[in-house]
Amino acid sequence: xxRTLRCRALILGAAVALTLTACSGNSDAAGSSANGKGLxxxxxxxxxxxxxxxxxxxxxxxxxxxxxxxxTVEPVVIAGGAVALPQIKSGALDISAxxxxxxxxxxxxxxxxxxVADMYQAGPNTFNIMVPNDSRIKTVADLKxxxxxxxxxxxxxxxxxxxxxxxxxxTEKDINFAEKPLPDMGNALKSGQGDAGLxxxxxxxxxxxxxxxxxxxxxxxxETEDMPISGWMASDGxxxxxxxxxxxxxxxxxxxQSLVSSNRKEVEAMLPKYTKIDAKTASVITLGTYPSELSxxxxxxxxxxxxxxxxxxSPFDVKSVIAAPSKG
Amino acid sequence: MTRARLLxxxxxxxxxxxxxxxxxxxxLSSGVVFPPPSxxxxxxxxxxxxxxxxxxxxxxxxxxxxxxxxxxxxxVPAGVLLGALTPMERAVRPLLEFLRPIPSVAIIxxxxxxxxxxxxxxxxxxxxxSVWPILINTxxxxxxxxxxxxxxxxxFGFGGLAVLGRVSLPSxxxxxxTGIRIAAGVALIIAVSAELxxxxxxxxxxxxxxxxxxxxxxxxxxxxxxxxxxxxxxxVALQAAERRLFRWHRVRTGAV
Numbered sequence: 149x150x151r152t153l154r155c156r157a158l159i160l161g162a163a164v165a166l167t168l169t170a171c172s173g174n175s176d177a178a179g180s181s182a183n184g185k186g187l188x189x190x191x192x193x194x195x196x197x198x199x200x201x202x203x204x205x206x207x208x209x210x211x212x213x214x215x216x217x218x219x220t221v222e223p224v225v226i227a228g229g230a231v232a233l234p235q236i237k238s239g240a241l242d243i244s245a246x247x248x249x250x251x252x253x254x255x256x257x258x259x260x261x262x263x264v265a266d267m268y269q270a271g272p273n274t275f276n277i278m279v280p281n282d283s284r285i286k287t288v289a290d291l292k293x294x295x296x297x298x299x300x301x302x303x304x305x306x307x308x309x310x311x312x313x314x315x316x317x318x319t320e321k322d323i324n325f326a327e328k329p330l331p332d333m334g335n336a337l338k339s340g341q342g343d344a345g346l347x348x349x350x351x352x353x354x355x356x357x358x359x360x361x362x363x364x365x366x367x368x369x370x371e372t373e374d375m376p377i378s379g380w381m382a383s384d385g386x387x388x389x390x391x392x393x394x395x396x397x398x399x400x401x402x403x404x405q406s407l408v409s410s411n412r413k414e415v416e417a418m419l420p421k422y423t424k425i426d427a428k429t430a431s432v433i434t435l436g437t438y439p440s441e442l443s444x445x446x447x448x449x450x451x452x453x454x455x456x457x458x459x460x461x462s463p464f465d466v467k468s469v470i471a472a473p474s475k476g
Numbered sequence: 477m478t479r480a481r482l483l484x485x486x487x488x489x490x491x492x493x494x495x496x497x498x499x500x501x502x503x504l505s506s507g508v509v510f511p512p513p514s515x516x517x518x519x520x521x522x523x524x525x526x527x528x529x530x531x532x533x534x535x536x537x538x539x540x541x542x543x544x545x546x547x548x549x550x551x552v553p554a555g556v557l558l559g560a561l562t563p564m565e566r567a568v569r570p571l572l573e574f575l576r577p578i579p580s581v582a583i584i585x586x587x588x589x590x591x592x593x594x595x596x597x598x599x600x601x602x603x604x605x606s607v608w609p610i611l612i613n614t615x616x617x618x619x620x621x622x623x624x625x626x627x628x629x630x631x632f633g634f635g636g637l638a639v640l641g642r643v644s645l646p647s648x649x650x651x652x653x654t655g656i657r658i659a660a661g662v663a664l665i666i667a668v669s670a671e672l673x674x675x676x677x678x679x680x681x682x683x684x685x686x687x688x689x690x691x692x693x694x695x696x697x698x699x700x701x702x703x704x705x706x707x708x709x710x711x712v713a714l715q716a717a718e719r720r721l722f723r724w725h726r727v728r729t730g731a732v
Binding site: 195197198199222223224225226227231234235237238239240329330331334335338339350351354358359422423424425 | 508509510585588589590591592593594597672673674675676677682685686687688689690691692693695696
């Protein structure tokens with residue numbers, strides 16, 4: 149009895165030791181091996197959110213654009229931009245999706261991040277303030293003293309609402325913001341936890357069709373028209389260490405972005421493969437646009453609006469945080 | 477006896493589902509929308525044949541098993557050592573009592589920052605969370621050893637190690653097993669929480685993030701159903717193993 153037990157313990161111990169060595173052994177080899185194009189790194193872990201914004205990454209992967217460049221891209225689902233930042237810094241991720249407002253605020257705090265590619269730009273009706281069908285709120289001015297639900301405080305959502313408040317002669321101080329995850333927002337508004345909510349797709353379509361909500365305002369109008377929303381980021385150190393890898397990634401992604409921007413069907417076909425948005429919903433939701441070039445001029449608009457609304461404390465030159473694609 | 481008990485359990489679960497169905501279909505106020513149990517169970521059945529989901533479950537359970545195993549490897553010897561050497565326990569105890577109540581979920585953000593390898597990060601927080609129940613139960617088991625049995629062995633001339641091997645360890649083993657069973661539940665909670673907070677390529681928690689971003693509350697609930705199912709199965713299996721291995725202990729303490 150004791151002998152078999154001891155035997156088992158030995159085997160167990162050996163198994164654990166083997167597993168541990170196996171875990172620690174394989175991380176480096178694939179990434180640093182030299183190859184024909186002189187890439188510093190060939191296997192990239194890229195943080196993505198399961199939303200329509202990042203569709204090009206999956207298109208580039210499926211159509212072999214990354215492969216043509218000698219890259220193997222592994223999409224890693226992230227829980228949000230706030231978690232992606234430490235993962236970029238620790239090296240858990242090479243590149244990650246991020247939204248510009250959070251990124252610029254992080255850079256304002258002194259974080260060393262570079263933007264490496266553009267991803268998604270707002271279109272009409274992609275960021276709407278929605279209210280229940282029986283709401284007595286008829287205009288943005290009626291929001292005075294009311295509670296507006298947003299996905300994340302001090303982010304693109306609250307900034308977007310603030311720009312519409314300004315048009316109606318109000319400021320952020322005239323209303324209350326409350327945080328609520330997007331999937332729960334419809335029910336929260338129905339049960340009176342808030343008076344209006346800032347929703348994105350597929351939740352705009354879903355709350356319209358299942359709960360009968362309607363649009364109070366499209367926040368991406370006026371000064372926020374065609375506002376750049378999200379892009380790809382990497383740490384300063386990573387972009388300096390991997391210039392050729394970065395250029396290869398940028399080329400492949402730009403190719404996918406231009407394919408996607410002119411062909412909505414590609415997006416609709418891809419969405420059900422990496423999100424839980426089914427084909428039927430994918431065909432009706434409103435989408436923004438997919439720019440293939442990271443333009444400092446367009447991004448500067450975001451930083452300037454942020455400064456106006458005190459999301460940034462000092463002026464900010466966007467050019468300094470762009471890791472521009474190298475020519476050739 | 478067991479069949480009657482099983483039947484009652486099934487009746488209880490069915491009753492709960494029926495009440496849930498009625499409340500959600502007719503009792504929810506002002507048009508709030510939530511998937512009823514029937515819709516959730518239907519999605520749960522579909523998920524059982526969904527390759528992506530199954531791969532995710534496998535990943536989560538692998539992290540869970542590896543974390544639990546490492547926790548046993550760390551906590552049982554540590555518990556035995558501290559239990560056998562009282563002065564050492566007195567020295568370490570305040571630190572243990574400080575670390576133990578820290579919610580393990582709270583250390584996940586720290587782990588994300590410190591450990592770049594995703595799997596290693598997840599397994600580490602699982603180990604951290606599961607070490608405590610095993611360690612504390614092992615300690616209690618070591619304290620609970622019958623002093624008369626130890627004395628008897630000593631008076632027959634057995635040394636300290638022999639007393640440890642022949643009396644203390646067998647006597648503490650059932651407590652260790654209970655600790656492992658409690659840790660198994662904690663480990664599953666942390667395995668899924670780590671994925672919810674840190675994301676990843678695949679996993680139960682990753683699936684829930686994806687379902688949430690797609691507005692699929694029914695899929696979130698169906699995945700949660702399977703998470704509960706995994707926990708239930710693990711508990712039943714460990715309990716059965718305890719019954720088999722430590723029949724004598726139940727007889728002695730008169731537990732059911």
